[in-house]
Amino acid sequence: MTKAARPSAEPLPPAAANGSTASAAGAGTLLDLSVEDITVCYPNGHEALRDTSFRLEGGTICALVGVNGSGKSTLFRAIMGFVRPASGRVRIAGRSVQSALKANLIAYVPQSEEVDWSFPVSVWDVVLMGRYGYMNFLRIPRARDREIAEESLRRVGMLEFRERQIGELSGGQKKRVFLARALAQRSRVILLDEPFTGVDVQTETAIIGLLRELCAAGHLILVSTHNLGAVPEFCDSVVLVNRTVLAAGPTAEVFTQDNLVRAFGGVLRHFKFDESTVQKHDEKAVTLLTDDERPLVFGKGGHLEYSHRAGKENVIAERAEEEGDR
Amino acid sequence: MLDSLLTPFHYDYMLRAIFVSGLIGCVCGFLSCFITLKGWSLMGDALSHAVVPGVAIAYLLGLPFAAGAFATGLLAAAGMGFVKAKTPLREDAVIGVVFTAFLALGLLLISLKPSGVALQTILLGNILGISDFDIVQIIGVAVGALLVLGLKWRDLLLVSFDPHQARTLGLNVAGLHFVLLALLSATVVAALQAVGAVLVVAMLVTPGATAYLLTDRFGKMITLAMTIGAGTSLVGAYASYFFNGATGGCIVTLQTLLFLAVFYAAPKHGWRAQRAPQAGRPAHQAERPPRFLPNGGAPDATR
Numbered sequence: 088m089t090k091a092a093r094p095s096a097e098p099l100p101p102a103a104a105n106g107s108t109a110s111a112a113g114a115g116t117l118l119d120l121s122v123e124d125i126t127v128c129y130p131n132g133h134e135a136l137r138d139t140s141f142r143l144e145g146g147t148i149c150a151l152v153g154v155n156g157s158g159k160s161t162l163f164r165a166i167m168g169f170v171r172p173a174s175g176r177v178r179i180a181g182r183s184v185q186s187a188l189k190a191n192l193i194a195y196v197p198q199s200e201e202v203d204w205s206f207p208v209s210v211w212d213v214v215l216m217g218r219y220g221y222m223n224f225l226r227i228p229r230a231r232d233r234e235i236a237e238e239s240l241r242r243v244g245m246l247e248f249r250e251r252q253i254g255e256l257s258g259g260q261k262k263r264v265f266l267a268r269a270l271a272q273r274s275r276v277i278l279l280d281e282p283f284t285g286v287d288v289q290t291e292t293a294i295i296g297l298l299r300e301l302c303a304a305g306h307l308i309l310v311s312t313h314n315l316g317a318v319p320e321f322c323d324s325v326v327l328v329n330r331t332v333l334a335a336g337p338t339a340e341v342f343t344q345d346n347l348v349r350a351f352g353g354v355l356r357h358f359k360f361d362e363s364t365v366q367k368h369d370e371k372a373v374t375l376l377t378d379d380e381r382p383l384v385f386g387k388g389g390h391l392e393y394s395h396r397a398g399k400e401n402v403i404a405e406r407a408e409e410e411g412d413r
Numbered sequence: 414m415l416d417s418l419l420t421p422f423h424y425d426y427m428l429r430a431i432f433v434s435g436l437i438g439c440v441c442g443f444l445s446c447f448i449t450l451k452g453w454s455l456m457g458d459a460l461s462h463a464v465v466p467g468v469a470i471a472y473l474l475g476l477p478f479a480a481g482a483f484a485t486g487l488l489a490a491a492g493m494g495f496v497k498a499k500t501p502l503r504e505d506a507v508i509g510v511v512f513t514a515f516l517a518l519g520l521l522l523i524s525l526k527p528s529g530v531a532l533q534t535i536l537l538g539n540i541l542g543i544s545d546f547d548i549v550q551i552i553g554v555a556v557g558a559l560l561v562l563g564l565k566w567r568d569l570l571l572v573s574f575d576p577h578q579a580r581t582l583g584l585n586v587a588g589l590h591f592v593l594l595a596l597l598s599a600t601v602v603a604a605l606q607a608v609g610a611v612l613v614v615a616m617l618v619t620p621g622a623t624a625y626l627l628t629d630r631f632g633k634m635i636t637l638a639m640t641i642g643a644g645t646s647l648v649g650a651y652a653s654y655f656f657n658g659a660t661g662g663c664i665v666t667l668q669t670l671l672f673l674a675v676f677y678a679a680p681k682h683g684w685r686a687q688r689a690p691q692a693g694r695p696a697h698q699a700e701r702p703p704r705f706l707p708n709g710g711a712p713d714a715t716r
Binding site (some may be wrong): 130167168169185188189191193194195197201202203206207208209212216217219220224225226252268272 | 450498564567568570571573574575577578580581582583584625628629630631634
């Protein structure tokens with residue numbers, strides 16, 4: 088198992104990275120993504136990002152969090168080479184973005200709104216598009232391409248839908264097809280733009296499970312999301328953006344109430360238990376329901392609370408210790 | 414009766430017209446798949462009018478018409494791209510301004526030297542009176558376009574469907590975009606002779622639109638659109654013998670009739686099928702998605 092790599096706001100020399108991630112990735116080279124002081128301006132003069140830096144390593148699931156218009160999409164575009172930064176640079180495994188794209192290092196799972204669902208392509212066609220980079224000039228799939236495409240579809244549970252036109256799928260199924268395409272691409276860096284929008288809870292859980300598997304295999308996964316409650320559930324690190332990087336690092340350190348208020352200003356709704364009608368007799372038997380997104384809960388003093396105790400034994404032990412000190 | 418139906422085949426000019434029309438219809442059909450899916454119908458219309466000054470200049474200077482038309486076609490496309498990038502105007506407004514400017518220039522040029530060019534030839538086409546050299550030009554353009562499309566249609570498909578994915582795969586998206594634009598200009602030039610500038614856009618849209626209603630697979634759509642384009646062009650050119658030589662009118666009318674029939678009767682996307690969704694059409698999205706558990710069926714611990 089790989090340990091979660093720590094991202095840092097300052098670019099680190101590659102030597103500082105831990106070796107275990109590289110061996111888990113299986114390719115022998117160190118996988119890292121470093122965004123170095125990039126500033127991005129659009130032709131109309133609007134500055135979308137300024138002096139933005141952070142660094143991530145393989146074996147990480149990192150959430151990119153910020154309000155609409157904070158430069159999340161711009162950062163994604165810069166990492167994929169769609170926009171050229173006015174200054175600074177993006178390096179992937181020590182290469183330039185263009186060379187990383189040529190080497191099939193980066194896969195992208197688009198937002199559902201970006202896709203033309205009436206296009207006459209089947210699920211199978213879409214997944215094979217992930218293999219184009221490995222195909223010859225005519226893009227004729229070989230046996231190996233078909234094998235990998237089939238395996239990718241099976242992995243997301245969509246193999247039996249391979250002949251469907253993509254518009255005939257449900258929201259969750261659509262997402263899974265594009266995830267399968269990213270799997271078929273065999274890229275070690277995977278970018279997902281709002282993967283949980285329009286997706287049922289079951290698919291969300293399944294996607295999270297799959298991302299964890301990829302992370303354990305040494306992939307670097309960057310998820311752009313506004314679903315704050317999901318972040319502590321599956322992301323081991325967070326980059327908070329608002330025109331620049333406000334904070335970057337392990338979720339428990341960065342995903343704090345103070346930082347979120349800084350990133351979101353007054354945009355977030357609050358439900359404070361001490362100011363609410365929740366009383367002592369409710370104790371911990373309070374149930375939190377939310378219509379579309381997972382709730383984000385902070386405990387006393389602003390520390391993160393998780394929805395399940397399993398796997399968080401260290402957190403519970405820590406809290407118990409604090410209790411004992413008092 | 415049979416004799417009179419076979420009469421067109423006795424004339425050399427008719428045979429040539431039928432062959433050239435069929436070839437053009439075939440190329441236009443292939444390209445129409447991309448035009449309809451990319452939302453470039455208006456662009457096709459604009460380019461087909463923007464080539465008029467090029468043809469006029471080529472005639473005046475005695476150059477091959479294809480060269481002149483191709484040059485002004487690309488110039489118009491570049492002009493639209495430039496104006497669109499430099500102003501916040503909507504794309505359709507930019508296209509409207511640029512193509513009418515080119516068409517007006519073309520009409521002016523023709524009116525300056527009316528004896529050199531027949532306006533009617535450019536606007537309505539004259540495949541029955543086509544010269545050998547023009548046929549050579551058309552065959553060159555058509556074969557070139559078919560070759561590029563045949564070799565690179567998968568890349569062009571990906572760029573049309575998902576340019577972001579094309580970029581992450583390292584494809585040259587801007588280059589492929591230009592290839593498609595150049596193919597469009599070249600095909601417009603070829604089709605100009607058969608149906609004229611006014612009706613070129615029908616050749617570039619209707620076969621693709623018809624095929625789109627018939628299938629959900631891009632590969633099939635290409636085959637269908639090419640068959641429709643070639644078939645209607647062959648029959649239309651043949652029929653024009655009986656309609657006083659209005660080849661463009663015959664071809665496009667046929668295409669329209671076929672489109673209407675498909676629009677009504679297409680098995681899935683037709684009007685009839687849409688009105689009665691239960692009849693033979695799979696109920697989309699109605700069934701439950703299958704369980705998808707990548708961790709081998711164990712319930713997720715975090716939920």
